[in-house]
Amino acid sequence: MNKNFDVIVVGAGHAGVEAAAAVGRSGGNALLISLSVDNLGFLSCNPAVGGVGKGQIVREVDALGGIIGRAADYSGIHFKRLNLSRGAAVRSRRVQVDRDIFKEYVKNQLLSYQGVGFLEGEVSRLIIKNESISGVRLKTGVNIMAPSVVLAPGTFLSGRMFAGLNQKTGGRTGEPSSDNLSRELENIGLNMLKFKTSTCARIRGDSIDFSKLIEQMGDEPPAFFSILSKETNNKQVSCHITHTNSETHRIINDNLDRSPHHTGMIKGAGVRYCPSIEDKLFKFPDAERHQVFLEPESANREIYYPNGIFTSLPEDVQKKFIRSIEGLENAKIFTYGYGIEYNLVNPLDLKHCLETKKISGLFLAGQINGTTGYEEAAGQGLIAGVNALAFARDSEKLILKRDESYIGVMIDDLVTLGTLEPYRMFTSRAEHRLKLRESNVYERLEGIGRKYKVIGEELSRALDE
Numbered sequence: 001m002n003k004n005f006d007v008i009v010v011g012a013g014h015a016g017v018e019a020a021a022a023v024g025r026s027g028g029n030a031l032l033i034s035l036s037v038d039n040l041g042f043l044s045c046n047p048a049v050g051g052v053g054k055g056q057i058v059r060e061v062d063a064l065g066g067i068i069g070r071a072a073d074y075s076g077i078h079f080k081r082l083n084l085s086r087g088a089a090v091r092s093r094r095v096q097v098d099r100d101i102f103k104e105y106v107k108n109q110l111l112s113y114q115g116v117g118f119l120e121g122e123v124s125r126l127i128i129k130n131e132s133i134s135g136v137r138l139k140t141g142v143n144i145m146a147p148s149v150v151l152a153p154g155t156f157l158s159g160r161m162f163a164g165l166n167q168k169t170g171g172r173t174g175e176p177s178s179d180n181l182s183r184e185l186e187n188i189g190l191n192m193l194k195f196k197t198s199t200c201a202r203i204r205g206d207s208i209d210f211s212k213l214i215e216q217m218g219d220e221p222p223a224f225f226s227i228l229s230k231e232t233n234n235k236q237v238s239c240h241i242t243h244t245n246s247e248t249h250r251i252i253n254d255n256l257d258r259s260p261h262h263t264g265m266i267k268g269a270g271v272r273y274c275p276s277i278e279d280k281l282f283k284f285p286d287a288e289r290h291q292v293f294l295e296p297e298s299a300n301r302e303i304y305y306p307n308g309i310f311t312s313l314p315e316d317v318q319k320k321f322i323r324s325i326e327g328l329e330n331a332k333i334f335t336y337g338y339g340i341e342y343n344l345v346n347p348l349d350l351k352h353c354l355e356t357k358k359i360s361g362l363f364l365a366g367q368i369n370g371t372t373g374y375e376e377a378a379g380q381g382l383i384a385g386v387n388a389l390a391f392a393r394d395s396e397k398l399i400l401k402r403d404e405s406y407i408g409v410m411i412d413d414l415v416t417l418g419t420l421e422p423y424r425m426f427t428s429r430a431e432h433r434l435k436l437r438e439s440n441v442y443e444r445l446e447g448i449g450r451k452y453k454v455i456g457e458e459l460s461r462a463l464d465e
Contacts, residue, residue: 015366024113041106164314312339
């Protein structure tokens with residue numbers, strides 16, 4: 001390829017998207033390489049953005065010109081403010097989104113940046129000279145050169161997917177894993193870890209008996225993440241709550257010998273704050289029930305995401321235990337849940353700018369650093385993108401402090417303490433949370449965004465008004 005790139009970004013999830021967009025807003029040239037360009041910003045887990053601690057990160061990304069908050073606002077079908085009865089330090093926003101509208105918005109935003117290009121392919125090697133990155137090699141043998149590279153592969157590094165005792169390689173349903181890149185990172189001397197996570201089945205909305213469920217309506221008027229968002233044209237819909245019961249638990253417990261989590265097939269550390277339903281029953285055997293939060297995946301409510309019953313049990317067991325839950329007795333399964341185990345880099349191998357200590361010019365963002373969640377990935381991606389461009393230009397890097405932002409707290413936790421399990425942001429992690437409110441995010445970060453020229457013209461004008 002003849003074009004000169006400042007930054008190559010590998011992976012087009014939320015970390016990769018924000019990294020490439022940050023380079024584009026700052027006037028740099030970025031090439032975004034993905035196994036599937038059609039899945040830019042794809043929501044591979046639940047159809048929601050934000051939450052306690054997470055919503056603060058989304059607001060911070062927006063204050064620095066990022067995409068995720070505006071994408072959520074544009075595609076929002078259920079807006080909610082959390083912890084309104086508590087102090088301002090722990091109040092957060094959460095938005096249910098329409099998956100397709102969200103993805104389309106992200107794609108259009110990236111296409112609007114003149115300096116961002118796209119390439120569909122698999123990166124198998126890193127081109128390194130004198131312990132400094134100089135480009136990447138595709139699986140096809142093509143070399144693409146750039147002075148800095150951001151890796152944001154999500155769960156694709158040596159990903160293995162499990163449904164019962166069956167397993168296959170892959171980073172996500174229908175997409176291959178990145179085994180060559182995982183080996184490459186190990187070969188250059190980075191310390192690798194292994195984590196696990198799981199997702200749940202999706203259920204057809206026309207098979208759910210909503211009369212038996214507890215309705216959760218959204219807030220009116222909607223509370224947007226971004227000051228650029230003024231209104232929504234989307235139909236607003238409700239979420240619903242149901243619960244598991246003793247019969248659900250009996251079915252699951254009777255089949256734990258078919259669970260890869262409990263037979264030892266999956267060895268990686270799991271998400272403590274978002275466990276599989278198998279782990280819930282194992283860790284809380286006396287609990288009579290567990291909440292299931294039914295989230296619509298679109299305004300037409302064709303498909304629902306039953307948050308709270310993540311699983312890697314076989315499909316026949318999934319169908320049986322789902323149909324034991326009140327309101328889901330006649331549930332029609334659209335897709336089944338599965339577990340996934342993947343490799344990552346020990347974040348202790350990183351500097352605060354998210355550059356690796358081993359290879360200069362090589363930056364990592366998202367789940368490869370041990371985090372879980374769209375929001376955490378987006379925050380890291382933006383910082384990695386800004387700093388990768390700074391490296392290419394030999395200019396000052398952006399390092400957010402713990403008393404400036406939740407993003408700063410997250411990165412400092414990762415690179416100084418490391419993590420032995422997927423890291424999730426909470427307000428309790430921030431000792432300066434009284435000053436890191438979601439309400440003062442622009443006041444906190446506007447100056448930083450302008451200094452690094454990352455906020456973009458539209459947000460700059462809005463902040464001037």
